[in-house]
Amino acid sequence: MKFEFENTENQQVNLPKNKGVELFIKREDKLHAFVSGxxxxxxxxxxxxxxxxxxxxxxxxxxxxxxxxxxxxxxxxxxxxxxxxxxxxxxxxxxxxxxxxxxxxxxxxxxxxxxxxxxxxxxxxxxxxxxxxxxxxxxxxxxxxxTNTLAVKGCEEILTEADEEFDYICCAVGTGGTISGLINCSKPSQQVLGFPALKGDFLKEDISKFATQTNWKLITDYHFGGYAKINEELVAFINRFKADLNVPLDPVYTGKMLFGIMDLIEKDFFPKGSKILAIHTGGLQGIQGMNAVLKKKNLPIIV
Known part of the structure:
Protein backbone atom coordinates (compact mmCIF):
# COMPACT_ATOMS: atom_id res chain seq x y z
CA MET A 1 0.00 0.00 0.00
CA LYS A 2 1.51 3.29 -1.08
CA PHE A 3 0.56 6.19 1.11
CA GLU A 4 2.78 9.24 1.51
CA PHE A 5 2.58 11.02 4.85
CA GLU A 6 4.59 13.59 6.72
CA ASN A 7 6.40 13.09 10.01
CA THR A 8 4.78 14.61 13.07
CA GLU A 9 6.39 16.87 15.64
CA ASN A 10 5.81 17.83 19.25
CA GLN A 11 5.21 21.57 19.41
CA GLN A 12 5.59 23.30 22.77
CA VAL A 13 2.93 25.66 24.08
CA ASN A 14 4.13 28.69 26.05
CA LEU A 15 2.54 28.63 29.50
CA PRO A 16 2.83 30.92 32.54
CA LYS A 17 5.99 29.85 34.41
CA ASN A 18 4.24 29.98 37.76
CA LYS A 19 2.18 26.90 36.78
CA GLY A 20 5.31 24.76 36.75
CA VAL A 21 4.16 22.42 33.97
CA GLU A 22 5.07 21.94 30.31
CA LEU A 23 2.60 21.32 27.49
CA PHE A 24 3.39 19.95 24.03
CA ILE A 25 1.08 19.16 21.11
CA LYS A 26 1.81 16.17 18.89
CA ARG A 27 0.92 17.53 15.45
CA GLU A 28 -0.73 14.43 14.00
CA ASP A 29 -2.84 16.83 11.93
CA LYS A 30 0.24 17.26 9.72
CA LEU A 31 0.37 13.58 8.71
CA HIS A 32 -1.60 14.15 5.53
CA ALA A 33 -3.69 16.94 4.03
CA PHE A 34 -6.93 14.92 3.92
CA VAL A 35 -6.32 11.63 5.78
CA SER A 36 -4.85 13.33 8.82
CA GLY A 37 -4.39 12.58 12.48
CA THR A 147 -12.80 2.00 15.46
CA ASN A 148 -12.05 -1.72 15.47
CA THR A 149 -9.13 -3.93 16.51
CA LEU A 150 -7.07 -2.93 13.47
CA ALA A 151 -7.76 0.75 14.10
CA VAL A 152 -6.53 0.44 17.68
CA LYS A 153 -3.40 -1.28 16.37
CA GLY A 154 -2.74 1.73 14.15
CA CYS A 155 -3.27 4.15 17.02
CA GLU A 156 -0.74 2.23 19.07
CA GLU A 157 1.88 3.72 16.74
CA ILE A 158 1.12 7.34 17.67
CA LEU A 159 3.52 7.44 20.63
CA THR A 160 7.25 7.03 20.07
CA GLU A 161 10.16 6.31 22.39
CA ALA A 162 10.79 10.04 22.65
CA ASP A 163 7.31 10.45 24.18
CA GLU A 164 8.21 8.34 27.20
CA GLU A 165 9.32 11.53 28.98
CA PHE A 166 5.71 12.76 29.31
CA ASP A 167 3.71 12.23 32.48
CA TYR A 168 0.30 12.81 30.88
CA ILE A 169 -1.01 11.87 27.44
CA CYS A 170 -4.22 13.69 26.48
CA CYS A 171 -6.57 13.13 23.57
CA ALA A 172 -10.11 13.87 22.46
CA VAL A 173 -12.50 10.91 22.53
CA GLY A 174 -15.20 10.05 20.00
CA THR A 175 -15.61 6.30 19.55
CA GLY A 176 -12.74 5.33 21.88
CA GLY A 177 -10.35 3.81 19.34
CA THR A 178 -7.63 6.43 19.53
CA ILE A 179 -7.42 6.58 23.30
CA SER A 180 -7.41 2.76 23.44
CA GLY A 181 -4.35 2.68 21.19
CA LEU A 182 -2.65 5.36 23.29
CA ILE A 183 -3.38 3.43 26.49
CA ASN A 184 -1.92 0.25 25.02
CA CYS A 185 1.32 1.89 23.90
CA SER A 186 1.78 4.15 26.93
CA LYS A 187 4.04 3.34 29.85
CA PRO A 188 2.32 2.22 33.09
CA SER A 189 3.80 5.30 34.78
CA GLN A 190 2.01 7.60 32.35
CA GLN A 191 -1.55 8.80 32.86
CA VAL A 192 -3.77 8.86 29.75
CA LEU A 193 -6.57 11.44 29.91
CA GLY A 194 -9.48 11.34 27.50
CA PHE A 195 -11.70 14.34 26.77
CA PRO A 196 -15.05 13.07 25.39
CA ALA A 197 -16.62 15.20 22.68
CA LEU A 198 -20.09 13.96 23.58
CA LYS A 199 -22.25 13.41 26.65
CA GLY A 200 -22.65 10.07 28.33
CA ASP A 201 -20.65 7.60 30.38
CA PHE A 202 -20.93 4.70 27.93
CA LEU A 203 -17.45 5.34 26.50
CA LYS A 204 -15.77 3.68 29.49
CA GLU A 205 -17.22 0.34 28.47
CA ASP A 206 -16.25 0.83 24.80
CA ILE A 207 -12.67 1.73 25.71
CA SER A 208 -12.36 -1.17 28.13
CA LYS A 209 -13.02 -3.59 25.24
CA PHE A 210 -9.72 -2.58 23.63
CA ALA A 211 -7.53 -1.12 26.40
CA THR A 212 -4.92 -3.42 27.92
CA GLN A 213 -3.95 -1.14 30.83
CA THR A 214 -5.79 0.77 33.55
CA ASN A 215 -3.71 3.97 33.56
CA TRP A 216 -6.47 6.13 32.09
CA LYS A 217 -9.49 8.23 32.99
CA LEU A 218 -12.06 10.36 31.20
CA ILE A 219 -12.45 14.08 31.88
CA THR A 220 -16.13 14.67 31.14
CA ASP A 221 -16.49 18.40 31.88
CA TYR A 222 -15.63 19.84 28.48
CA HIS A 223 -18.15 18.52 25.94
CA PHE A 224 -19.88 21.94 25.70
CA GLY A 225 -23.31 20.37 25.72
CA GLY A 226 -22.73 17.33 23.53
CA TYR A 227 -21.43 16.15 20.20
CA ALA A 228 -20.80 19.02 17.75
CA LYS A 229 -22.21 21.50 20.26
CA ILE A 230 -20.31 24.78 20.38
CA ASN A 231 -20.59 28.28 21.82
CA GLU A 232 -18.93 31.67 21.45
CA GLU A 233 -16.47 30.95 24.27
CA LEU A 234 -15.11 27.90 22.46
CA VAL A 235 -14.92 29.72 19.12
CA ALA A 236 -12.98 32.55 20.77
CA PHE A 237 -10.59 30.06 22.37
CA ILE A 238 -9.96 28.26 19.06
CA ASN A 239 -9.31 31.54 17.25
CA ARG A 240 -7.01 32.82 19.99
CA PHE A 241 -5.09 29.53 20.06
CA LYS A 242 -4.46 29.70 16.32
CA ALA A 243 -3.46 33.36 16.46
CA ASP A 244 -1.00 32.79 19.31
CA LEU A 245 0.51 29.46 18.26
CA ASN A 246 -0.39 28.97 14.59
CA VAL A 247 -2.11 25.72 15.60
CA PRO A 248 -5.58 25.27 14.08
CA LEU A 249 -8.08 23.33 16.20
CA ASP A 250 -11.35 21.76 15.14
CA PRO A 251 -14.52 22.61 17.11
CA VAL A 252 -15.75 19.06 17.67
CA TYR A 253 -12.68 17.35 19.14
CA THR A 254 -9.31 19.07 19.54
CA GLY A 255 -10.75 22.49 20.40
CA LYS A 256 -12.66 21.05 23.35
CA MET A 257 -9.68 18.98 24.47
CA LEU A 258 -7.24 21.91 24.47
CA PHE A 259 -9.82 24.14 26.17
CA GLY A 260 -10.08 21.49 28.87
CA ILE A 261 -6.32 21.07 29.25
CA MET A 262 -5.72 24.82 29.53
CA ASP A 263 -8.53 25.13 32.07
CA LEU A 264 -7.11 22.28 34.14
CA ILE A 265 -3.65 23.86 34.05
CA GLU A 266 -5.17 27.12 35.27
CA LYS A 267 -6.86 25.20 38.11
CA ASP A 268 -3.56 23.47 39.08
CA PHE A 269 -4.92 20.00 38.24
CA PHE A 270 -1.47 18.85 37.07
CA PRO A 271 1.29 18.59 39.71
CA LYS A 272 4.21 20.97 39.32
CA GLY A 273 6.94 19.48 37.16
CA SER A 274 4.45 17.60 34.96
CA LYS A 275 5.06 17.22 31.24
CA ILE A 276 1.85 16.97 29.21
CA LEU A 277 1.45 15.74 25.64
CA ALA A 278 -1.79 16.55 23.80
CA ILE A 279 -2.51 14.56 20.65
CA HIS A 280 -3.80 16.68 17.76
CA THR A 281 -6.09 14.21 15.97
CA GLY A 282 -6.79 16.37 12.92
CA GLY A 283 -10.43 16.83 11.95
CA LEU A 284 -9.83 20.28 10.48
CA GLN A 285 -12.04 19.58 7.46
CA GLY A 286 -15.05 19.99 9.75
CA ILE A 287 -14.38 23.70 10.34
CA GLN A 288 -16.00 24.77 7.08
CA GLY A 289 -19.25 22.96 7.85
CA MET A 290 -19.33 24.26 11.42
CA ASN A 291 -18.80 27.81 10.20
CA ALA A 292 -21.86 27.47 7.95
CA VAL A 293 -23.89 26.52 11.04
CA LEU A 294 -22.44 29.41 13.05
CA LYS A 295 -23.24 31.90 10.29
CA LYS A 296 -26.89 30.79 10.26
CA LYS A 297 -27.02 31.48 13.99
CA ASN A 298 -25.30 34.87 13.54
CA LEU A 299 -22.44 33.71 15.76
CA PRO A 300 -18.70 34.41 15.33
CA ILE A 301 -16.94 31.93 13.03
CA ILE A 302 -13.67 30.04 13.29
CA VAL A 303 -10.91 31.80 11.38
Missing part, protein backbone atom coordinates in the same frame (compact mmCIF):
# COMPACT_ATOMS: atom_id res chain seq x y z
CA UNK A 38 -6.13 9.58 13.96
CA UNK A 39 -8.00 8.90 10.70
CA UNK A 40 -4.78 7.82 9.01
CA UNK A 41 -3.84 5.74 12.06
CA UNK A 42 -7.23 4.03 12.18
CA UNK A 43 -7.35 3.31 8.46
CA UNK A 44 -3.79 2.07 7.97
CA UNK A 45 -4.20 -1.59 8.94
CA UNK A 46 -7.80 -1.76 7.73
CA UNK A 47 -6.66 -0.71 4.27
CA UNK A 48 -3.81 -3.21 4.37
CA UNK A 49 -6.25 -5.96 5.37
CA UNK A 50 -8.73 -4.99 2.64
CA UNK A 51 -5.91 -4.99 0.08
CA UNK A 52 -4.57 -8.34 1.31
CA UNK A 53 -8.04 -9.91 1.06
CA UNK A 54 -8.44 -8.51 -2.49
CA UNK A 55 -11.45 -6.33 -1.73
CA UNK A 56 -12.20 -3.64 -4.30
CA UNK A 57 -14.73 -1.63 -2.28
CA UNK A 58 -14.78 -0.02 1.16
CA UNK A 59 -18.09 0.67 2.90
CA UNK A 60 -18.47 2.78 6.01
CA UNK A 61 -20.88 4.97 7.97
CA UNK A 62 -21.08 8.57 9.12
CA UNK A 63 -22.95 11.82 9.58
CA UNK A 64 -23.14 15.00 7.55
CA UNK A 65 -19.78 16.42 8.63
CA UNK A 66 -17.93 13.19 9.44
CA UNK A 67 -14.13 13.39 9.40
CA UNK A 68 -14.16 9.64 8.91
CA UNK A 69 -16.32 9.81 5.76
CA UNK A 70 -14.00 12.42 4.24
CA UNK A 71 -10.88 10.41 5.14
CA UNK A 72 -12.19 7.11 3.75
CA UNK A 73 -13.19 8.79 0.49
CA UNK A 74 -9.77 10.41 0.15
CA UNK A 75 -7.84 7.27 1.08
CA UNK A 76 -9.90 5.17 -1.34
CA UNK A 77 -9.22 7.63 -4.14
CA UNK A 78 -5.47 7.63 -3.42
CA UNK A 79 -5.08 3.86 -3.15
CA UNK A 80 -7.68 2.76 -5.70
CA UNK A 81 -10.64 1.45 -3.71
CA UNK A 82 -14.26 2.14 -4.57
CA UNK A 83 -15.92 3.75 -1.55
CA UNK A 84 -19.48 3.77 -0.27
CA UNK A 85 -20.72 5.99 2.54
CA UNK A 86 -23.92 5.13 4.40
CA UNK A 87 -25.01 8.56 5.61
CA UNK A 88 -27.23 9.33 8.60
CA UNK A 89 -30.13 11.55 7.50
CA UNK A 90 -32.07 10.91 4.28
CA UNK A 91 -32.87 14.64 4.07
CA UNK A 92 -29.23 15.23 3.07
CA UNK A 93 -29.65 13.48 -0.28
CA UNK A 94 -30.38 16.71 -2.14
CA UNK A 95 -27.96 18.87 -0.14
CA UNK A 96 -24.60 17.39 -1.13
CA UNK A 97 -23.36 20.51 -2.93
CA UNK A 98 -24.13 22.62 0.13
CA UNK A 99 -22.26 20.29 2.46
CA UNK A 100 -18.45 20.64 2.26
CA UNK A 101 -17.74 17.19 3.74
CA UNK A 102 -20.14 15.26 1.50
CA UNK A 103 -19.16 17.31 -1.54
CA UNK A 104 -15.48 16.54 -0.89
CA UNK A 105 -16.25 12.83 -0.49
CA UNK A 106 -18.26 12.81 -3.72
CA UNK A 107 -15.43 14.56 -5.59
CA UNK A 108 -13.16 11.76 -4.37
CA UNK A 109 -15.46 9.15 -5.85
CA UNK A 110 -17.54 8.11 -2.87
CA UNK A 111 -21.00 6.70 -3.61
CA UNK A 112 -23.66 7.48 -1.01
CA UNK A 113 -26.62 5.69 0.52
CA UNK A 114 -28.71 8.07 2.61
CA UNK A 115 -30.86 6.47 5.30
CA UNK A 116 -33.25 7.74 7.94
CA UNK A 117 -31.98 8.19 11.48
CA UNK A 118 -34.17 5.28 12.59
CA UNK A 119 -32.62 2.97 10.00
CA UNK A 120 -29.16 4.26 10.86
CA UNK A 121 -29.55 3.20 14.49
CA UNK A 122 -29.79 -0.39 13.24
CA UNK A 123 -26.88 -0.06 10.82
CA UNK A 124 -24.95 -3.02 12.25
CA UNK A 125 -27.85 -5.48 12.17
CA UNK A 126 -27.39 -8.57 10.03
CA UNK A 127 -30.52 -7.75 8.04
CA UNK A 128 -29.33 -4.25 7.13
CA UNK A 129 -25.80 -5.37 6.28
CA UNK A 130 -27.22 -8.13 4.07
CA UNK A 131 -29.36 -5.55 2.24
CA UNK A 132 -26.25 -3.45 1.63
CA UNK A 133 -24.43 -6.47 0.22
CA UNK A 134 -27.38 -7.25 -2.05
CA UNK A 135 -27.35 -3.65 -3.28
CA UNK A 136 -23.62 -3.00 -3.66
CA UNK A 137 -22.00 -6.41 -3.85
CA UNK A 138 -19.02 -7.53 -1.78
CA UNK A 139 -17.31 -4.88 0.35
CA UNK A 140 -14.87 -4.45 3.22
CA UNK A 141 -16.77 -2.81 6.07
CA UNK A 142 -15.19 -0.18 8.30
CA UNK A 143 -17.27 0.83 11.35
CA UNK A 144 -18.55 4.34 12.00
CA UNK A 145 -15.63 6.43 13.23
CA UNK A 146 -13.25 3.70 12.09
Missing amino acids: NKYRKLKYNLLQAEKASYKTLLTFGGAFSNHIAAVASAGSIIGFNTIGVIRGDELQNKIKNNPTLNFAKENGMQFKFVSRETYRNKTSETFLKSLEDEFGEFYMIPEGG
Whole structure:
Protein backbone atom coordinates (compact mmCIF):
# COMPACT_ATOMS: atom_id res chain seq x y z
CA MET A 1 0.00 0.00 0.00
CA LYS A 2 1.51 3.29 -1.08
CA PHE A 3 0.56 6.19 1.11
CA GLU A 4 2.78 9.24 1.51
CA PHE A 5 2.58 11.02 4.85
CA GLU A 6 4.59 13.59 6.72
CA ASN A 7 6.40 13.09 10.01
CA THR A 8 4.78 14.61 13.07
CA GLU A 9 6.39 16.87 15.64
CA ASN A 10 5.81 17.83 19.25
CA GLN A 11 5.21 21.57 19.41
CA GLN A 12 5.59 23.30 22.77
CA VAL A 13 2.93 25.66 24.08
CA ASN A 14 4.13 28.69 26.05
CA LEU A 15 2.54 28.63 29.50
CA PRO A 16 2.83 30.92 32.54
CA LYS A 17 5.99 29.85 34.41
CA ASN A 18 4.24 29.98 37.76
CA LYS A 19 2.18 26.90 36.78
CA GLY A 20 5.31 24.76 36.75
CA VAL A 21 4.16 22.42 33.97
CA GLU A 22 5.07 21.94 30.31
CA LEU A 23 2.60 21.32 27.49
CA PHE A 24 3.39 19.95 24.03
CA ILE A 25 1.08 19.16 21.11
CA LYS A 26 1.81 16.17 18.89
CA ARG A 27 0.92 17.53 15.45
CA GLU A 28 -0.73 14.43 14.00
CA ASP A 29 -2.84 16.83 11.93
CA LYS A 30 0.24 17.26 9.72
CA LEU A 31 0.37 13.58 8.71
CA HIS A 32 -1.60 14.15 5.53
CA ALA A 33 -3.69 16.94 4.03
CA PHE A 34 -6.93 14.92 3.92
CA VAL A 35 -6.32 11.63 5.78
CA SER A 36 -4.85 13.33 8.82
CA GLY A 37 -4.39 12.58 12.48
CA ASN A 38 -6.13 9.58 13.96
CA LYS A 39 -8.00 8.90 10.70
CA TYR A 40 -4.78 7.82 9.01
CA ARG A 41 -3.84 5.74 12.06
CA LYS A 42 -7.23 4.03 12.18
CA LEU A 43 -7.35 3.31 8.46
CA LYS A 44 -3.79 2.07 7.97
CA TYR A 45 -4.20 -1.59 8.94
CA ASN A 46 -7.80 -1.76 7.73
CA LEU A 47 -6.66 -0.71 4.27
CA LEU A 48 -3.81 -3.21 4.37
CA GLN A 49 -6.25 -5.96 5.37
CA ALA A 50 -8.73 -4.99 2.64
CA GLU A 51 -5.91 -4.99 0.08
CA LYS A 52 -4.57 -8.34 1.31
CA ALA A 53 -8.04 -9.91 1.06
CA SER A 54 -8.44 -8.51 -2.49
CA TYR A 55 -11.45 -6.33 -1.73
CA LYS A 56 -12.20 -3.64 -4.30
CA THR A 57 -14.73 -1.63 -2.28
CA LEU A 58 -14.78 -0.02 1.16
CA LEU A 59 -18.09 0.67 2.90
CA THR A 60 -18.47 2.78 6.01
CA PHE A 61 -20.88 4.97 7.97
CA GLY A 62 -21.08 8.57 9.12
CA GLY A 63 -22.95 11.82 9.58
CA ALA A 64 -23.14 15.00 7.55
CA PHE A 65 -19.78 16.42 8.63
CA SER A 66 -17.93 13.19 9.44
CA ASN A 67 -14.13 13.39 9.40
CA HIS A 68 -14.16 9.64 8.91
CA ILE A 69 -16.32 9.81 5.76
CA ALA A 70 -14.00 12.42 4.24
CA ALA A 71 -10.88 10.41 5.14
CA VAL A 72 -12.19 7.11 3.75
CA ALA A 73 -13.19 8.79 0.49
CA SER A 74 -9.77 10.41 0.15
CA ALA A 75 -7.84 7.27 1.08
CA GLY A 76 -9.90 5.17 -1.34
CA SER A 77 -9.22 7.63 -4.14
CA ILE A 78 -5.47 7.63 -3.42
CA ILE A 79 -5.08 3.86 -3.15
CA GLY A 80 -7.68 2.76 -5.70
CA PHE A 81 -10.64 1.45 -3.71
CA ASN A 82 -14.26 2.14 -4.57
CA THR A 83 -15.92 3.75 -1.55
CA ILE A 84 -19.48 3.77 -0.27
CA GLY A 85 -20.72 5.99 2.54
CA VAL A 86 -23.92 5.13 4.40
CA ILE A 87 -25.01 8.56 5.61
CA ARG A 88 -27.23 9.33 8.60
CA GLY A 89 -30.13 11.55 7.50
CA ASP A 90 -32.07 10.91 4.28
CA GLU A 91 -32.87 14.64 4.07
CA LEU A 92 -29.23 15.23 3.07
CA GLN A 93 -29.65 13.48 -0.28
CA ASN A 94 -30.38 16.71 -2.14
CA LYS A 95 -27.96 18.87 -0.14
CA ILE A 96 -24.60 17.39 -1.13
CA LYS A 97 -23.36 20.51 -2.93
CA ASN A 98 -24.13 22.62 0.13
CA ASN A 99 -22.26 20.29 2.46
CA PRO A 100 -18.45 20.64 2.26
CA THR A 101 -17.74 17.19 3.74
CA LEU A 102 -20.14 15.26 1.50
CA ASN A 103 -19.16 17.31 -1.54
CA PHE A 104 -15.48 16.54 -0.89
CA ALA A 105 -16.25 12.83 -0.49
CA LYS A 106 -18.26 12.81 -3.72
CA GLU A 107 -15.43 14.56 -5.59
CA ASN A 108 -13.16 11.76 -4.37
CA GLY A 109 -15.46 9.15 -5.85
CA MET A 110 -17.54 8.11 -2.87
CA GLN A 111 -21.00 6.70 -3.61
CA PHE A 112 -23.66 7.48 -1.01
CA LYS A 113 -26.62 5.69 0.52
CA PHE A 114 -28.71 8.07 2.61
CA VAL A 115 -30.86 6.47 5.30
CA SER A 116 -33.25 7.74 7.94
CA ARG A 117 -31.98 8.19 11.48
CA GLU A 118 -34.17 5.28 12.59
CA THR A 119 -32.62 2.97 10.00
CA TYR A 120 -29.16 4.26 10.86
CA ARG A 121 -29.55 3.20 14.49
CA ASN A 122 -29.79 -0.39 13.24
CA LYS A 123 -26.88 -0.06 10.82
CA THR A 124 -24.95 -3.02 12.25
CA SER A 125 -27.85 -5.48 12.17
CA GLU A 126 -27.39 -8.57 10.03
CA THR A 127 -30.52 -7.75 8.04
CA PHE A 128 -29.33 -4.25 7.13
CA LEU A 129 -25.80 -5.37 6.28
CA LYS A 130 -27.22 -8.13 4.07
CA SER A 131 -29.36 -5.55 2.24
CA LEU A 132 -26.25 -3.45 1.63
CA GLU A 133 -24.43 -6.47 0.22
CA ASP A 134 -27.38 -7.25 -2.05
CA GLU A 135 -27.35 -3.65 -3.28
CA PHE A 136 -23.62 -3.00 -3.66
CA GLY A 137 -22.00 -6.41 -3.85
CA GLU A 138 -19.02 -7.53 -1.78
CA PHE A 139 -17.31 -4.88 0.35
CA TYR A 140 -14.87 -4.45 3.22
CA MET A 141 -16.77 -2.81 6.07
CA ILE A 142 -15.19 -0.18 8.30
CA PRO A 143 -17.27 0.83 11.35
CA GLU A 144 -18.55 4.34 12.00
CA GLY A 145 -15.63 6.43 13.23
CA GLY A 146 -13.25 3.70 12.09
CA THR A 147 -12.80 2.00 15.46
CA ASN A 148 -12.05 -1.72 15.47
CA THR A 149 -9.13 -3.93 16.51
CA LEU A 150 -7.07 -2.93 13.47
CA ALA A 151 -7.76 0.75 14.10
CA VAL A 152 -6.53 0.44 17.68
CA LYS A 153 -3.40 -1.28 16.37
CA GLY A 154 -2.74 1.73 14.15
CA CYS A 155 -3.27 4.15 17.02
CA GLU A 156 -0.74 2.23 19.07
CA GLU A 157 1.88 3.72 16.74
CA ILE A 158 1.12 7.34 17.67
CA LEU A 159 3.52 7.44 20.63
CA THR A 160 7.25 7.03 20.07
CA GLU A 161 10.16 6.31 22.39
CA ALA A 162 10.79 10.04 22.65
CA ASP A 163 7.31 10.45 24.18
CA GLU A 164 8.21 8.34 27.20
CA GLU A 165 9.32 11.53 28.98
CA PHE A 166 5.71 12.76 29.31
CA ASP A 167 3.71 12.23 32.48
CA TYR A 168 0.30 12.81 30.88
CA ILE A 169 -1.01 11.87 27.44
CA CYS A 170 -4.22 13.69 26.48
CA CYS A 171 -6.57 13.13 23.57
CA ALA A 172 -10.11 13.87 22.46
CA VAL A 173 -12.50 10.91 22.53
CA GLY A 174 -15.20 10.05 20.00
CA THR A 175 -15.61 6.30 19.55
CA GLY A 176 -12.74 5.33 21.88
CA GLY A 177 -10.35 3.81 19.34
CA THR A 178 -7.63 6.43 19.53
CA ILE A 179 -7.42 6.58 23.30
CA SER A 180 -7.41 2.76 23.44
CA GLY A 181 -4.35 2.68 21.19
CA LEU A 182 -2.65 5.36 23.29
CA ILE A 183 -3.38 3.43 26.49
CA ASN A 184 -1.92 0.25 25.02
CA CYS A 185 1.32 1.89 23.90
CA SER A 186 1.78 4.15 26.93
CA LYS A 187 4.04 3.34 29.85
CA PRO A 188 2.32 2.22 33.09
CA SER A 189 3.80 5.30 34.78
CA GLN A 190 2.01 7.60 32.35
CA GLN A 191 -1.55 8.80 32.86
CA VAL A 192 -3.77 8.86 29.75
CA LEU A 193 -6.57 11.44 29.91
CA GLY A 194 -9.48 11.34 27.50
CA PHE A 195 -11.70 14.34 26.77
CA PRO A 196 -15.05 13.07 25.39
CA ALA A 197 -16.62 15.20 22.68
CA LEU A 198 -20.09 13.96 23.58
CA LYS A 199 -22.25 13.41 26.65
CA GLY A 200 -22.65 10.07 28.33
CA ASP A 201 -20.65 7.60 30.38
CA PHE A 202 -20.93 4.70 27.93
CA LEU A 203 -17.45 5.34 26.50
CA LYS A 204 -15.77 3.68 29.49
CA GLU A 205 -17.22 0.34 28.47
CA ASP A 206 -16.25 0.83 24.80
CA ILE A 207 -12.67 1.73 25.71
CA SER A 208 -12.36 -1.17 28.13
CA LYS A 209 -13.02 -3.59 25.24
CA PHE A 210 -9.72 -2.58 23.63
CA ALA A 211 -7.53 -1.12 26.40
CA THR A 212 -4.92 -3.42 27.92
CA GLN A 213 -3.95 -1.14 30.83
CA THR A 214 -5.79 0.77 33.55
CA ASN A 215 -3.71 3.97 33.56
CA TRP A 216 -6.47 6.13 32.09
CA LYS A 217 -9.49 8.23 32.99
CA LEU A 218 -12.06 10.36 31.20
CA ILE A 219 -12.45 14.08 31.88
CA THR A 220 -16.13 14.67 31.14
CA ASP A 221 -16.49 18.40 31.88
CA TYR A 222 -15.63 19.84 28.48
CA HIS A 223 -18.15 18.52 25.94
CA PHE A 224 -19.88 21.94 25.70
CA GLY A 225 -23.31 20.37 25.72
CA GLY A 226 -22.73 17.33 23.53
CA TYR A 227 -21.43 16.15 20.20
CA ALA A 228 -20.80 19.02 17.75
CA LYS A 229 -22.21 21.50 20.26
CA ILE A 230 -20.31 24.78 20.38
CA ASN A 231 -20.59 28.28 21.82
CA GLU A 232 -18.93 31.67 21.45
CA GLU A 233 -16.47 30.95 24.27
CA LEU A 234 -15.11 27.90 22.46
CA VAL A 235 -14.92 29.72 19.12
CA ALA A 236 -12.98 32.55 20.77
CA PHE A 237 -10.59 30.06 22.37
CA ILE A 238 -9.96 28.26 19.06
CA ASN A 239 -9.31 31.54 17.25
CA ARG A 240 -7.01 32.82 19.99
CA PHE A 241 -5.09 29.53 20.06
CA LYS A 242 -4.46 29.70 16.32
CA ALA A 243 -3.46 33.36 16.46
CA ASP A 244 -1.00 32.79 19.31
CA LEU A 245 0.51 29.46 18.26
CA ASN A 246 -0.39 28.97 14.59
CA VAL A 247 -2.11 25.72 15.60
CA PRO A 248 -5.58 25.27 14.08
CA LEU A 249 -8.08 23.33 16.20
CA ASP A 250 -11.35 21.76 15.14
CA PRO A 251 -14.52 22.61 17.11
CA VAL A 252 -15.75 19.06 17.67
CA TYR A 253 -12.68 17.35 19.14
CA THR A 254 -9.31 19.07 19.54
CA GLY A 255 -10.75 22.49 20.40
CA LYS A 256 -12.66 21.05 23.35
CA MET A 257 -9.68 18.98 24.47
CA LEU A 258 -7.24 21.91 24.47
CA PHE A 259 -9.82 24.14 26.17
CA GLY A 260 -10.08 21.49 28.87
CA ILE A 261 -6.32 21.07 29.25
CA MET A 262 -5.72 24.82 29.53
CA ASP A 263 -8.53 25.13 32.07
CA LEU A 264 -7.11 22.28 34.14
CA ILE A 265 -3.65 23.86 34.05
CA GLU A 266 -5.17 27.12 35.27
CA LYS A 267 -6.86 25.20 38.11
CA ASP A 268 -3.56 23.47 39.08
CA PHE A 269 -4.92 20.00 38.24
CA PHE A 270 -1.47 18.85 37.07
CA PRO A 271 1.29 18.59 39.71
CA LYS A 272 4.21 20.97 39.32
CA GLY A 273 6.94 19.48 37.16
CA SER A 274 4.45 17.60 34.96
CA LYS A 275 5.06 17.22 31.24
CA ILE A 276 1.85 16.97 29.21
CA LEU A 277 1.45 15.74 25.64
CA ALA A 278 -1.79 16.55 23.80
CA ILE A 279 -2.51 14.56 20.65
CA HIS A 280 -3.80 16.68 17.76
CA THR A 281 -6.09 14.21 15.97
CA GLY A 282 -6.79 16.37 12.92
CA GLY A 283 -10.43 16.83 11.95
CA LEU A 284 -9.83 20.28 10.48
CA GLN A 285 -12.04 19.58 7.46
CA GLY A 286 -15.05 19.99 9.75
CA ILE A 287 -14.38 23.70 10.34
CA GLN A 288 -16.00 24.77 7.08
CA GLY A 289 -19.25 22.96 7.85
CA MET A 290 -19.33 24.26 11.42
CA ASN A 291 -18.80 27.81 10.20
CA ALA A 292 -21.86 27.47 7.95
CA VAL A 293 -23.89 26.52 11.04
CA LEU A 294 -22.44 29.41 13.05
CA LYS A 295 -23.24 31.90 10.29
CA LYS A 296 -26.89 30.79 10.26
CA LYS A 297 -27.02 31.48 13.99
CA ASN A 298 -25.30 34.87 13.54
CA LEU A 299 -22.44 33.71 15.76
CA PRO A 300 -18.70 34.41 15.33
CA ILE A 301 -16.94 31.93 13.03
CA ILE A 302 -13.67 30.04 13.29
CA VAL A 303 -10.91 31.80 11.38
